[in-house]
Amino acid sequence: MGWLLGAVAAWLIGWQINSRLARRPLSRATAFAGPVIFGLTVILIWECLVRGLDISPVLLPPPSQIIQTFGASLPLLWRDFVQTVVKGALTGYVLGCSAAVLLAVAIDRFPFLKRGLLPVGSFMAALPIIGLAPILVMWFGFDWQSKAAVVVVMVFFPMLVNTVEGLSDTGAMQRDLMRTYAAGYWKTLFKLRLPAAMPFIFNGLKIATTLALIGAIVAEFFGSPTKGMGFRISISVGQLAMDLVWAEIVVAAIAGSAFYGAIALLEKTLTFWHPSQRGRM
Amino acid sequence: MSDIVISAKDLGLTFQTGDGPIHALKDVNLDVRQGDFVSFIGPSGCGKTTFLRVMADLEQPTAGTITVNGTSPEEARRARAYGYVFQAAGLYPWRTIGGNIRLPLEIMGYSRDEQARRTADVLELVELGGFEKKYPWQLSGGMQQRASIARALAFDADLLLMDEPFGALDEIVRDHLNEQLLKLWDRTGKTICFVTHSIPEAVYLSTRIVVMSPRPGRIADVIESPLPRERPLDIRDSREFIEIAHRVRDGLRAGHGDD
Structure with a gap:
């Protein structure tokens, strides 16, 4: 359950940060940060969902394991x-x-x-x-x-x-x-x-x-x-x-x-x- | 050597199209002398641009003869006897202004030093010194057209063929460029053939004005200008100027009478 909540939290936090960034004037830094934060959020949600729903690593291994390998x-x-x-x-x-x-x-x-x-x-x-x-x-x-x-x-x-x-x-x-x-x-x-x-x-x-x-x-x-x-x-x-x-x-x-x-x-x-x-x- | 630069005798050009033949030029007779500034004026379809393109060996006549510097247009083109200025500047966007002006020099095999010297000279001539390293799209339309004139001048041909070079520019820029062109002509003594559809421009610039009429494209009138070589812009308010302009207008109207 904790992992699932973590997934929701990661989604909300990532969303919050990016919508704040989007309201700021476009600069090199914001243009770079937006996609990076989006990518990190997707990876975090992936990690939490795979662990929380206990998905078999044959179907979808968690990112942490992929990084480790x-x-x-x-x-x-x-x-x-x-x-x-x-x-x-x-x-x-x-x-x-x-x-x-x-x-x-x-x-x-x-x-x-x-x-x-x-x-x-x-x-x-x-x-x-x-x-x-x-x-x-x-x-x-x-x-x-x-x-x-x-x-x-x-x-x-x-x-x-x-x-x-x-x-x-x-x-x-x-x-x-x-x-x-x-x-x-x-x-x-x-x-x-x-x-x-x-x-x-x-x-x-x-x-x-x-x-x-x-x-x-x-x-x-x-x-x-x-x-x-x-x-x-x-x-x-x-x-x-x-x-x-x-x-x-x-x-x-x-x-x-x-x-x-x-x-x-x-x-x-x-x-x-x-x-x-x-x-x- | 005679001082006739271009000589056309009974020149004709017929385009074959799906709707039947189009007589772009018919029975055109004209001699252009060394140092002349000849304007070709007429409504669209009168063959003025076609005539210029025949001189440049960009179109082939279907009747009569034409010589450029006493030779065929093709030989003249191969001898790089003329510089051609098109309606649009047509500068290559991947080359700087200097690079565009060097283009004909590179093709014609000038040495590097000579290229640099000539490029600097003609840029000065068209008052674009300091813009050598800019790209065409960073310049205004008038400056681009000046650069294209510099490009045509770079290899110093004695004959300059200009096809409505200022047609797309506004009145003020046009006046300025006309004035500069006259000075340049006066300084270099080149022979210039100039296509235009503006009566004041033709009268202001030319020593001779060739009025053409369409269907078939032919010469309606050739007017020798009595204006002096030295022409300040306000000469356009003089009585002589207005009289010539009237004659040109009459010629144009007579040519239009048949449609």
Whole structure:
């Protein structure tokens, strides 16, 4: 009963603090504190409810236990992180995104490629990852290379479509201007069209961050060496070690947010000129 | 070398559209001499902008001939013989004002020192010194348009083609820029072709005013201005000025008589 009352108390206190904060003028501190307090409140209520209602840790372990497991298995989690995020997801992300940008430039240059390759790209995007992953594991082996291959396939299409779209996002006047300078194809590409395409390219890059992480983790379900976040999750579920599953989820959440945040930060510095970014300087 | 910069003979341009052909230009004959300030004025659809774009090799004529500096417009464009100022400033938002002015210089392969020197010079010329490091969207519309003129001046082409460059600006800014443009023309001795739909602007700026009329786009009248090169703003109240303005208006009205 005490835990349940604690849950109600945590809810009321968190609510009180945030509604007080909301009434104060918006500043860096209040903008930061609001979400933090909300998150802490959710975790506290979770903890109290799980303990108060005596929920089985297999269904939902309390946050304190997840934190404990997280702290106790840091070396393990780090090894999984390196295997899945750094080797699998990041490699695939870099390869897939750069290949997509290069192909987008080629598609833009030669319209017949647009008719031929864009449908192939959308076909690839339509392939279900759980069908594709086992095949790629067969082709590229159990280690991270096959995971990177899955990620390449997943990030390729959104990146391609966004870049193709961005490259055609120049006004007639801007192209006329380059023509009056007698600027050739490459100069027009580098001085006008690629910079103009940057907001689109970053859209693709941001979408691709989450896809890369999902791809790398899910691909490990279809065969991997004895490390990796997806491998750990599937093994731990079998052992009913849900606290370790949750710890891996925490790692994935932190890695995913950091990845997305890093790309968003890069976007802000590189496309500061775009109307969507200007207000945030 | 002759002092004829642009020479159009029986020039015609017909756009093929779904509703049948549109005669944007028909039987246009005109010579522009070195150092002229020629204004093209007329209602929309009279082909004044099209004519300017033909000079710049941005449109291809379908009849007659045109030469720019004695060569085809394409050769002139490849030789970077002209600077073009568009209706909107069209500065690249990811480049600073200085970066925008350096753009043609970078494309044309000027050395870094030369780029810096020329950028500083033209910024001074359009009175934007000190704004080199600002971004276009941090400047007012009039300043942006001045920067776009500086950009067209940076590579020092002898011919300046301007397509309603001040059309979107308010009257006061426009007067100021007109005055500056005249001074610049006087100082540099460039040949300027200037498209406008404002009678006072055309009369104030030009040594010659080409009045055009629509459907088909053609030249209705060419008026040689008797005004002196030195033109203070209040010349617009003089009798001569008002007489020329009347003649331009008559020309425009005559062109409109057929619809």
